[in-house]
Amino acid sequence: ISMKSKNPDSFMFHTPGIEMVKLQSKAFGIPLIEQETKGEKEVELKDLQKVIEKAKKKYNIKGITTGALYSNYQRERIEKIGDSLGLKVFSPLWHIDQEKLLREIIENGFRFIITKVAAEGLDKSWLGKEVNSKDIDKLVEINKKIGINIAFEGGEAETLMIDGPIFSKKIEIEKADIKMESKICGELLVKKVKLINK
Structure with a gap:
């Protein structure tokens, strides 16, 4: 499920690179349900509940998995939706040591890049960077x-x-631009991308 929020400051949904989820779905080989939302606080949860209910009917799903590490805001709201729909909610990363988690992700062969920075200590040099153990x-x-x-x-x-x-x-990613709003706030704008057989 991919929620496309019209609000870049949504409390629940990430917006940078959201258009890439469709490509990830193809790369995983799993179906995708996309849903737009205005991204209004709390109202966006009703939008999410509707699309989860749709997935439950269409794919007979039995549970929801979250990637929440420390955000009670997100985890509790997903649990509430799960309870209302009779679905189990799993948060396997909950309170895992963050450094250990990042190192395990890389050690297990996952590759990821930085698509947005918005904090002191992070700058333009991080955008588009594939994160490794030195990073x-x-x-x-x-x-x-x-x-x-x-x-x-x-x-x-x-x-x-x-x-x-x-x-x-x-x-x-074959082509991307970098858009900086300040020294520490910017985004990687993917312009051209392709899937490659492994």
């Missing part, structure tokens, strides 16, 4: 100095998964 070391140092959430749970940055064990094809 995690840098994020840990930035965290010690400034206190950013290294898994970006507070919106410090946004990422895009481009490959991993669950991908039947990998995503290759």
Whole structure:
């Protein structure tokens, strides 16, 4: 399920690179239901509930998995929707050590890039960067100095998964532009992308 919020400051849904979810769906080989929402606080949850209900009917889903690490706001609202629809909710990453999680993601063969930065300590040089173990070391140092959430749970940055064990094809970005609003706030605008067989 992909919620396309018209509000870039939505409390629930990320907007940077959302158009890439369709390509990720093809790379995973799983179906996708897309739904637009105005992104109004709390109203957007009703939109989400409707589309989850649609997925339950169409695909006979039994549960919802969240990627929440520390956001009670998101986790509790998803749990409420799950309860109302009779679906189990799983939050397997809940309160996992963030550095350990990032290192395990990379060690397990997942590849991701930074698509948005919005925090002190992060700048233009991070945009489009495929994160590796040395970058995690840098994020840990930035965290010690400034206190950013290294898994970006507070919106410090946004990422895009481009490959991993669950991908039947990998995503290759052929052309992208960088748009900076300030020294520490900017976005990678993907212009041309393709799927590559593995």
